[in-house]
Amino acid sequence: MSGWLELALRYIAFHRWKTALMVLAIFLTTLLPMAVRLLLNEFERSLLARAKATPLVVGPKGSGLDLTLHAIHFRTPPKDNLRYGECLEIQESGRALAIPLFQRFTAAKFPVVGTSIEYLEFRRLKFKIGRSFALLGECVLGSEVARQLQLAPDNQLLTDRENVLDIAGLYPLKLQIVGVLEPTGSADDRAVFVDLRTAWVVAGLGHGHQDLASETDEGKILARSDEKIIASAAVLPYTEITDANRDSFHFHGSESEFPITAIIAVPPDQRAADLLTADYVVASQTAQILSPRQTIEELLSVVFRVQQFFDANAVLVFIATGLLLILVVLLSLKLRADEMRTMFKLGCSRGTIGLLQSGELVIVFLLAGLLLAAALSLLHVFAGPLLDWLLLGR
Amino acid sequence: MIDLRQLVFRYPNSPFTLAIDSLQIAHGEKVAFVGPSGSGKTTLLNLIAGIHTPHSGTVRISETDIARLADSARRNFRIAHIGMVFQQFELLPYLRARDNIRLPFLINQTLGWSTDLAERLEQLAAALGIADKLHRFPAELSQGEQQRVAIARALVHSPPLLLADEPTGNLDPANKRNILRLLFEQVAAQAGTLVVVTHDLGILEGFDRVIDFTQFQVTTRQETIAPAAAGQGSVA
Numbered sequence: 001m002s003g004w005l006e007l008a009l010r011y012i013a014f015h016r017w018k019t020a021l022m023v024l025a026i027f028l029t030t031l032l033p034m035a036v037r038l039l040l041n042e043f044e045r046s047l048l049a050r051a052k053a054t055p056l057v058v059g060p061k062g063s064g065l066d067l068t069l070h071a072i073h074f075r076t077p078p079k080d081n082l083r084y085g086e087c088l089e090i091q092e093s094g095r096a097l098a099i100p101l102f103q104r105f106t107a108a109k110f111p112v113v114g115t116s117i118e119y120l121e122f123r124r125l126k127f128k129i130g131r132s133f134a135l136l137g138e139c140v141l142g143s144e145v146a147r148q149l150q151l152a153p154d155n156q157l158l159t160d161r162e163n164v165l166d167i168a169g170l171y172p173l174k175l176q177i178v179g180v181l182e183p184t185g186s187a188d189d190r191a192v193f194v195d196l197r198t199a200w201v202v203a204g205l206g207h208g209h210q211d212l213a214s215e216t217d218e219g220k221i222l223a224r225s226d227e228k229i230i231a232s233a234a235v236l237p238y239t240e241i242t243d244a245n246r247d248s249f250h251f252h253g254s255e256s257e258f259p260i261t262a263i264i265a266v267p268p269d270q271r272a273a274d275l276l277t278a279d280y281v282v283a284s285q286t287a288q289i290l291s292p293r294q295t296i297e298e299l300l301s302v303v304f305r306v307q308q309f310f311d312a313n314a315v316l317v318f319i320a321t322g323l324l325l326i327l328v329v330l331l332s333l334k335l336r337a338d339e340m341r342t343m344f345k346l347g348c349s350r351g352t353i354g355l356l357q358s359g360e361l362v363i364v365f366l367l368a369g370l371l372l373a374a375a376l377s378l379l380h381v382f383a384g385p386l387l388d389w390l391l392l393g394r
Numbered sequence: 395m396i397d398l399r400q401l402v403f404r405y406p407n408s409p410f411t412l413a414i415d416s417l418q419i420a421h422g423e424k425v426a427f428v429g430p431s432g433s434g435k436t437t438l439l440n441l442i443a444g445i446h447t448p449h450s451g452t453v454r455i456s457e458t459d460i461a462r463l464a465d466s467a468r469r470n471f472r473i474a475h476i477g478m479v480f481q482q483f484e485l486l487p488y489l490r491a492r493d494n495i496r497l498p499f500l501i502n503q504t505l506g507w508s509t510d511l512a513e514r515l516e517q518l519a520a521a522l523g524i525a526d527k528l529h530r531f532p533a534e535l536s537q538g539e540q541q542r543v544a545i546a547r548a549l550v551h552s553p554p555l556l557l558a559d560e561p562t563g564n565l566d567p568a569n570k571r572n573i574l575r576l577l578f579e580q581v582a583a584q585a586g587t588l589v590v591v592t593h594d595l596g597i598l599e600g601f602d603r604v605i606d607f608t609q610f611q612v613t614t615r616q617e618t619i620a621p622a623a624a625g626q627g628s629v630a
Binding site for chain 2: 342345348
């Protein structure tokens, strides 16, 4: 090792706390703008990629951004519901493949997404193990859900109770896991997929219970006529759908009036997309149609405008820190003037003294750079979950 | 060993002028420069060391006129042939005693460190009584120990000429005697030449020659330079 380098390293080791402060100052002032840039790029990449892959979204009127984030990231559902009939009408019009989404419930805090089998095909989701949901009560787990909950096909997953204090509220439903998806790096990894009808069962719109026609316990029957039987509260709905009780599950009312929270519309061509858009813009009082790509690009343009202000601020902070560092270095040089004079008197060249001092600075910047690289690598790995937590609220 | 002739040195922007007609110090001699502050003792020491370059005249050390050498050559000459001990010890606070002694080798790549030198360092440290202190930082050493480390640093590469500027200036009487004894012993052990600057007349015993700067005039550059003491070279 060169003598000057050894001296520089020994100086830094001796003044480790002062060095650590300088390294930290450089690290923090550079980390902040770079981390924001990295997160925004990741934000743009993940949001835009998913938005671009989703041609149109139909949902109740309200915030377009909320609807988009709900439809493509399963974020908080809109306040109002759509009728499932809306989905059927789009499908029948032939203007788009209509994929319903109904997501108002969770299981172990992960969103339970009621949809059709077409959703898995549309998103090109592949199975790591198992198969797709086919029967009432079956579910498919996103990769992250399976990993975090340590669940696999043949295990069961209980939906979350909405309000534990509401004893008359909906009962949690035990879902039968039949498949686990390959990771995709998207919101699909953190969702539980069920058939739309299963989601309606979770919502209490369909249920199964014992056969009351043959029930003899009078405590369970309030009234009986040729047309109907009125059961008492003693008749409990099933909380698990099994082969034995699956046939007893039924829905009251018309399915077309049942709720969904959004529709992903996949038109075959631009003309069909335009016509479908026109239908909603002109005729619908309760629903809206939007292009997720356009919505997200509008959001990003605002974000990037804000970021420009942030960048300008970061430049000013960086300059201020740089000036402070220059001051520290100049003061340090002044304090070390005697030391340098001693080295000169002992035969050290001015060039070596310059190398020694610049070497110390280079080492400080290198340490800050290493720290920065480590922090950014870590951030890169955790950018997805961090963004989910920061921006999507989960 | 040292031969100074027609030497004139001036500090920039200062009226101080040091002029020496002729001064010789023989190989193996132990010489003390004495005199009050400002009489030119340290300036002369720096001229001999090649830290300062004279305005005119020659500074021959072992037949090499170091005043004629280029900066880098003079620096290399100094580091190879001259050891220096400073009044304030001038140890680097962030280096352990061992590395302070090694410092000339760290700052000049022309000097190669070797196992022989490492052995010499250990021997020197043992001779100076600091063998068990080599892992300590200067702040963890007493003044006497720091001065010993500074002496070891000046001697580790076995220079034929040792220059010491007020080496006992900050020490108590007992330590002064010890340090001088060590300097004499070490210089004698390697048959070197010793030049010590001091204003302490109580330590002159043991020197072969004392050059008293008080008998000379140190003048501004416009004034006449006084002649030197007979038989002791001349300093004006």
